[in-house]
Amino acid sequence: MEQFMTYPLTVQVPSSSSGELYDISFFMDIGGNLKASCSCQAGRNSTMCKHVSGILNGDLDNVVFDPSSREALTHFLQTDFPRSDFAKAFREYQEAIRAAEAATKAKKKKTDALKSFLQGGYF
Ligand SMILES: [Zn+2]
Numbered sequence: 001m002e003q004f005m006t007y008p009l010t011v012q013v014p015s016s017s018s019g020e021l022y023d024i025s026f027f028m029d030i031g032g033n034l035k036a037s038c039s040c041q042a043g044r045n046s047t048m049c050k051h052v053s054g055i056l057n058g059d060l061d062n063v064v065f066d067p068s069s070r071e072a073l074t075h076f077l078q079t080d081f082p083r084s085d086f087a088k089a090f091r092e093y094q095e096a097i098r099a100a101e102a103a104t105k106a107k108k109k110k111t112d113a114l115k116s117f118l119q120g121g122y123f
Contacts (some may be wrong), residue, residue: 009072012064013051015040021064022051026076034084048093056081056090 008027023039036056042049055063056075060109065073081087 006072009069009076011055011073013038013054013062013070014064016050023049024055026073026081032087034080035085050089053090056087 008025010023012021012023014020021042022044023037025037027035027037029035030077036044036052038049040049040051045053049096056077057071060070060073063073065071
């Protein structure tokens, strides 16, 4: 397989509110583990931010590339990332978010169903 990936792979994504450009890097730590960083506030706190999650979900519309980074990022998303422990943890994180959203919807339905049994005001 072609092996041109070099780390760190760095791109930029503008803040949705201020337009400030955040630096997003994908790199290997010394143990060979794939990691990401983002210069936004959440990223600086080691929290998954929408900039990193957007890229990992393949949303590259807002990504600012230099001439070589588009191909490198596409390659990364198709090869190194899917095989990584990071990808497994990211999939599990997204499944948990979907489960939480489904639970919130189910709770609202049950809460609404219970309303017919409850009488507001005093007798
Ligand atoms: Zn970020």
